Structures are given as C-alpha cells and as structure tokens.
Amino acid sequence: MSQPVLHLAELNVGRLLAPTDDPRVAEFMAALDRVNGLGKRMPGFVWMMEGSGEPGTGNTETKIDGDPQFVSNLTVWESVETLEHFVFNTVHRAFYERRAEWFEVLGRMHFVMWWVPAGHRPTLDEALERLKHLEAQGDSDHAFGWKYLKEAQAWKTHGCAQVAAE
Secondary structure (H helix, E strand, C coil): CCCCCEEEEEEEEEEECCCCCCHHHHHHHHHHHHHHHHHHHCCCEEEECCCCCCCCCCCCCCCECCECCEEEEEEEECCHHHHHHHHHHCHHHHHHHCHHHCECCCCCCCEEEEEEECCCCCCHHHHHHHHHHHHHHCCCCCCECHHHCCCCCCHHHHCCCHHHCC
C-alpha cells in the first residue's frame, strides 16, 4: 500500500504595530499583493487562505481573537524546500527581515508548520490549535518549527532570533 501524499501547511501570525490603514504600516500593506502574488506563482505553492480579495489587504481582514491588528498567513506547500525557497530566496525575504518595522515582538511562538494530506485546506482554527500545541509541547510530528525539519537549512542563517520564536 502506498503512503499518502503529504503537503506542508504553515501558519505565521503577527500583531501589526498600527491599524492596517495607518501610515506606519503602509509600506507593508502596499507590498502584500506583490509578495502574495509571487508566492502563488512559485513552484510548489498549493494554497493560501485569502481575505475578501480587496487590493492591498492580503488576508488582514481575518482577525484573531477579534483583534484587527492581529493578522495571519496560512499556506500549503508541496514540500519543505519549496516553502523555504519562497521565504528566504525571494523578495519575501526583504520584508521578512524588516518585520520589526511593522510588527510587535510577541514574546511567544508565532510560526508553526505541520503535514496535511494533499488536497486538505486547513482552517485558521485548526492552524491556531497547532500553534498552541507547539507552544505547549514543543516540536513534534503534530506541530513543528524549522529546526524540526532536517531538510530545512536556510532558516539557520535567516531565521528568527530565539527571543522572537521560530
């Protein structure tokens, strides 16, 4: 019997320093369509949770705990390598490296990955449960960060500092 095909889901959450229409986050908001559009065209991209589709909003309309500044990015990729390539080897990296200009340091886990069967589209609730599990239990097959994946390498030179979590 063959093994089911698995894809890599990831959730990244953050709290903006200001509301989405504030000039302090304008550069970030203006880049969302470009960066997300690039992601959707990348080899290995499978799916992205999206908001209303209004230009310049990305998925910022999907709130966490009713907080309009708490935003999320939830995507599915064919493999670790394809996600890692997008995160660290495209224009995404420039915005990732500047995240402190637009986002608060949460002081807790804000990023999680897990394997899903091909064709599965995780919900935000499912993803937040995985994030809570990672925070409470640490890396496991159920929920993990970059360091759990032997094939992931770029995060070692470009990843978050421990204080910001992985």
